[in-house]
Every structure is written in C-alpha cells, then in structure tokens.
Amino acid sequence: MRILDSVNTAIFEGRVAWDAIDVEAARRSPELLALLREACLVESWFPLHMSELTRLLFDDLEATAIFTIEAFEAYGHYYLLRRYLQHVGGDAPTDDEVVALRRSGRGEAPTDIVRELVNFMGTELFAADFFETIGARSEEPELSRMLSRFAREELVHSDFAKGLLQRMVASDPEVVRRVEEAALGFEHLGSYVLPSLSNAKRDNIALIQRFSRAIAEITGRPLSDAILAEQPGDPDDS
Numbered sequence: 001m002r003i004l005d006s007v008n009t010a011i012f013e014g015r016v017a018w019d020a021i022d023v024e025a026a027r028r029s030p031e032l033l034a035l036l037r038e039a040c041l042v043e044s045w046f047p048l049h050m051s052e053l054t055r056l057l058f059d060d061l062e063a064t065a066i067f068t069i070e071a072f073e074a075y076g077h078y079y080l081l082r083r084y085l086q087h088v089g090g091d092a093p094t095d096d097e098v099v100a101l102r103r104s105g106r107g108e109a110p111t112d113i114v115r116e117l118v119n120f121m122g123t124e125l126f127a128a129d130f131f132e133t134i135g136a137r138s139e140e141p142e143l144s145r146m147l148s149r150f151a152r153e154e155l156v157h158s159d160f161a162k163g164l165l166q167r168m169v170a171s172d173p174e175v176v177r178r179v180e181e182a183a184l185g186f187e188h189l190g191s192y193v194l195p196s197l198s199n200a201k202r203d204n205i206a207l208i209q210r211f212s213r214a215i216a217e218i219t220g221r222p223l224s225d226a227i228l229a230e231q232p233g234d235p236d237d238s
C-alpha cells in the first residue's frame, strides 16, 4: 500500500462504519448520489483555493491556521464522499476529473481578500445546509451520520470566515462597505470551478436570511441598508 493510502486510511476510514452501510438504500436515491458527486468535486478543489488565500494573508497566523484547518477538513469531505460513492456503486469522480476541474478554474489568483472571505463564509453556510438537507432526506443511516458531521464542520468554517471579517472591520471601519459590496455580489465558491450548481432544496429563502444576518453581525447594520444606499435617489429630492 502506498504511504498516502495508509495515512488516508488511518485518518479517515474509521469515521464511517463501512460494513454497516445499507448499499441498497443508498442506491434507491440516485438524485442524492448525484448531489454528493457534485459536492465531492467542489471539495476536491477547496484545499487549492485555501492555498491561494494563504498567499494573501501569509503573515496572519490566525487566518493561515483557519485556512489550513479548512483545507484539511475539505480534503476529508472529498476523500470520504468519493469513497462512499465508490462503496455504493455511485458515479464517483475519477482522478482525471479532479485534475480537469482544477484546470477549468478561473486561472487567475484571487486578490480581494474581503470578497473572498465573504464568498467563503456564505459558501460554507450553504454547504452546511446542503449536507444537512441531504442527510435528512437519505434513507441510508451511515450517510446521514457522515453528513451531519460535515454540516457541523461547515458551520465552524463559516464562523471562521466571519470572525476574520469582524476583526478586519474592528481595525478598519472602511471594510464594512467592502463586505456589503461583496455580500450583494455573492458568488458560491463552487461556481469558480463548476458551470452550474445544484440546490439540495427548492426554497433557499431561510438560508439567504441567515447569510444576511451573518453579514449584519460583521458590519453592525442590516444588509438592507446597503441595498437601499445603492438605489437611485428619490427624484423629488433633487
């Protein structure tokens, strides 16, 4: 066994009771397996994106620790989702697909750390909800268990990004405007590498409200204030 295989096994394999997986139950929900395949692809790219963010904040010990933890846990999600799909006979991403995804990325390194942290914070909120929703819909109990752990980790990752942004606002109030601009132009990080993303459920209103509340916790004012400030003035005012 290659050394990487044995380390992957030592770290991750024990997190899932492979023999307890109800393969038939898993295969009864191909639409959920397709969603997991998409998540697996996005997670496969996350550690690379974190290394780009690390370059932007290389002398910030808290930020680089956060990016390192995020990269490791995203790698764990990718590894276990792929192993799960292989185990139940789903359409697991291949090595070639993972490499192709990396090459299909934007090709330009990010430069605006505030925008990247807002996108990161929101994406992790969406990811937590995505995993929670699939876990709740799954008839296969081991998958539900695995995804509820992923969801908890994603919430921590989102809070990590929120904490970094709150610290930036505390040292420079001008960051508030940049956070709001980024929130209004929010891009899911998955859209950096995939042409389209699937929703785990139809109605994402509650999730969008949750994102707006998180933004308000950073800026100290409702995001609606920023939306109103963007509107053209009342013609009678002139």
Ligand SMILES: [Fe+2]
Pocket (backbone or CB within 6 Å): 070, 073, 074, 124, 127, 153, 154, 157
């Ligand atoms: Fe994450």
